[in-house]
Amino acid sequence: DIQMTQTTSSLSASLGDKVTISCSASQGISNYLNWYQQKPDGTVKLLIYYTSSLHSGVPSRFSGSGSGTDYSLTISNLEPEDIATYYCQQYSNLPWTFGGGTKLEIK
Amino acid sequence: QVQLKESGPGLVAPSQSLSITCTVSGFSLTTYGVHWVRQPPGKGLEWLVVIWSDGSTTYNSALKSRLSISKDNSKSQVFLKMNSLQTDDTAMYYCARNSVYGRSMDYWGQGTSVTISS
Numbered sequence: 001d002i003q004m005t006q007t008t009s010s011l012s013a014s015l016g017d018k019v020t021i022s023c024s025a026s027q028g029i030s031n032y033l034n035w036y037q038q039k040p041d042g043t044v045k046l047l048i049y050y051t052s053s054l055h056s057g058v059p060s061r062f063s064g065s066g067s068g069t070d071y072s073l074t075i076s077n078l079e080p081e082d083i084a085t086y087y088c089q090q091y092s093n094l095p096w097t098f099g100g101g102t103k104l105e106i107k
Numbered sequence: 108q109v110q111l112k113e114s115g116p117g118l119v120a121p122s123q124s125l126s127i128t129c130t131v132s133g134f135s136l137t138t139y140g141v142h143w144v145r146q147p148p149g150k151g152l153e154w155l156v157v158i159w160s161d162g163s164t165t166y167n168s169a170l171k172s173r174l175s176i177s178k179d180n181s182k183s184q185v186f187l188k189m190n191s192l193q194t195d196d197t198a199m200y201y202c203a204r205n206s207v208y209g210r211s212m213d214y215w216g217q218g219t220s221v222t223i224s225s
Contacts, residue, residue: 090156
């Protein structure tokens with residue numbers, strides 16, 4: 001199985017900050033990488049698909065990038081509603097696997 | 108609008124089986140696939156299985172022997188069954204729609220909590 005590693009399990013930032021969350025795959029995944037947001041109430045939403053494509057309705061302050069084994073999610077101009085845990089997920093190989101999550105808090 | 112809603116028993120005894128239903132609205136199961144994903148308390152997400160629009164299935168091989176997925180297109184329902192439950196199967200179980208843009212899960216249900224305990 002491909003292991004997805006989010007080395008930062010929690011992150012604290014101030015409103016208006018630019019935040020970058022990283023995700024690393026145990027082998028190359030050819031940009032087959034999605035990002036999800038899970039709010040404290042458990043609600044899960046798709047943010048980014050195929051590394052950098054923004055899902056419908058997602059604010060443009062969210063962006064994704066990366067290649068090979070290393071990927072990142074960037075939130076520019078952090079807003080209060082961005083408090084959540086963020087997960088990366090690969091779909092290059094079965095089984096599809098998620099990173100352990102990065103919990104974002106407001107400083 | 109697109110909605111998915113899970114329903115399940117809440118509490119199941121060890122070694123018993125679990126049946127969960129995902130009822131969808133706002134789209135057709137003949138067009139979209141539906142995944143099941145679970146999350147143990149305080150832990151991350153684990154993908155379990157997907158049933159595609161044509162009825163074919165793809166399982167997480169680690170759980171395939173204990174899982175079964177099916178659907179009723181006319182009732183807009185997807186069914187997950189898991190056998191031989193153990194305490195580490197305690198989790199929130201989510202269903203999610205597969206996006207038209209490849210293998211991403213674009214809409215998720217609120218989840219149903221399942222506790223395995225005697």
